[in-house]
Amino acid sequence: MEWIERAPAKINLTLDVLYKRDDSYHELEMVMASVDLADHLTFTPLEKDEIKIYTNKAFLPVDTRNHVYQAVKLLKEKYDIHKGIKIEIDKKIPVAAGLGGGSTDAAAALRALNKIWGLQLTKEELIVIGNQVGSDVPYSIVGGTAFVSGRGEIVRPIRAIPPCWVILAKPRLSVSTKTIFRMLSVDALDHPPTSRAVETAIEAGDYRKMCQNVGNALEQVTFKKHPELIQLKERMQKYGLDGVTMSGSGPTIIGFSQNTSRIKRAYNSLRGFCEEVYMVRLLTEE
Numbered sequence: 492m493e494w495i496e497r498a499p500a501k502i503n504l505t506l507d508v509l510y511k512r513d514d515s516y517h518e519l520e521m522v523m524a525s526v527d528l529a530d531h532l533t534f535t536p537l538e539k540d541e542i543k544i545y546t547n548k549a550f551l552p553v554d555t556r557n558h559v560y561q562a563v564k565l566l567k568e569k570y571d572i573h574k575g576i577k578i579e580i581d582k583k584i585p586v587a588a589g590l591g592g593g594s595t596d597a598a599a600a601l602r603a604l605n606k607i608w609g610l611q612l613t614k615e616e617l618i619v620i621g622n623q624v625g626s627d628v629p630y631s632i633v634g635g636t637a638f639v640s641g642r643g644e645i646v647r648p649i650r651a652i653p654p655c656w657v658i659l660a661k662p663r664l665s666v667s668t669k670t671i672f673r674m675l676s677v678d679a680l681d682h683p684p685t686s687r688a689v690e691t692a693i694e695a696g697d698y699r700k701m702c703q704n705v706g707n708a709l710e711q712v713t714f715k716k717h718p719e720l721i722q723l724k725e726r727m728q729k730y731g732l733d734g735v736t737m738s739g740s741g742p743t744i745i746g747f748s749q750n751t752s753r754i755k756r757a758y759n760s761l762r763g764f765c766e767e768v769y770m771v772r773l774l775t776e777e
């Protein structure tokens with residue numbers, strides 16, 4: 492028996508850093524959404540009690556460093572499961588891009604194995620395990636449009652975003668989330684928090700207000716390290732995209748539009764300038 496689970500990428504419409512915590516993580520507020528760019532995970536039960544991971548990206552680890560491996564191991568330990576599983580990860584989401592690829596794969600594994608092994612765990616129970624793998628995994632277990640806070644473990648679904656296209660532009664550089672947070676000085680931030688304003692706009696179905704308020708505190712750090720991102724963002728604004736901001740710790744820059752011909756023009760122009768460009772829809776539209 493084979494089981495296939497989709498693992499969608501996430502985007503950050505906002506990322507506000509409130510303060511640095513005593514455990515050295517940062518207290519965040521974010522509005523996040525899932526898009527229809529997804530990895531596919533194929534699960535096959537094994538006779539032997541082992542976790543075997545394969546992926547189409549040769550540079551990705553398939554051992555204990557893989558987020559999927561970590562999630563499955565924690566699940567097996569916590570619920571005393573002595574079954575083997577082969578997981579083939581077909582990666583479509585760019586790696587280390589600010590699109591939460593590893594986290595969504597881990598969440599997909601938890602969702603799928605909950606069904607395959609008949610565990611009947613609740614979302615809340617899966618979130619407890621996901622949170623041990625990474626701060627983005629709890630959101631990925633829930634998915635859709637959500638207001639996310641704490642370290643990333645408090646996930647509150649909100650109304651779906653008004654229908655629109657999203658462009659994801661990922662230049663040829665990878666960003667380490669750990670490095671960006673390490674370089675961040677919360678006192679030097681000049682980014683006013685906008686997550687509440689974006690939530691209010693989405694709840695009101697106000698696409699324009701939503702776009703006016705997208706933003707990301709980490710741009711200040713990632714743009715300093717990679718100044719070419721400033722030009723990419725400006726270019727996307729010049730193409731008439733409505734709200735342009737960085738996703739996660741970067742480097743992917745995202746932009747919105749409700750105008751199909753404008754988004755197609757922006758997509759075609761950006762392809763000559765940027766390594767990877769995707770034109771996607773949100774997974775939960777009104």
Ligand SMILES: C[C@@](CO)(OP(=O)(O)O)[C@H](O)COP(=O)(O)OP(=O)(O)OC[C@H]1O[C@@H](n2ccc(N)nc2=O)[C@H](O)[C@@H]1O
Pocket residue numbers: 503506515516517518519521588589590591594624625626627628641642643668669672673738739740741
């Ligand atoms: C920044 C965000 C926004 O969605 O996304 P990405 O850029 O990874 O997509 C996430 O918070 C990333 O989540 P995730 O990638 O799971 O992070 P983790 O593995 O838990 O942490 C990586 C490192 O980031 C820092 N970190 C992460 C989350 C947080 N609230 N405060 C932090 O300071 C910590 O230094 C930690 O060592």
Ligand SMILES: Nc1ncnc2c1ncn2[C@@H]1O[C@H](COP(=O)(O)OP(=O)(O)O)[C@@H](O)[C@H]1O
Pocket residue numbers: 551552556557558559580585586587588589590591592593594596597627666668739740741
């Ligand atoms: N299944 C996975 N998919 C992608 N990256 C993974 C996975 N497992 C572990 N990683 C590691 O996680 C790091 C961050 O990758 P990713 O989750 O794509 O970043 P981001 O959340 O910034 O988009 C990479 O260095 C990668 O080696």
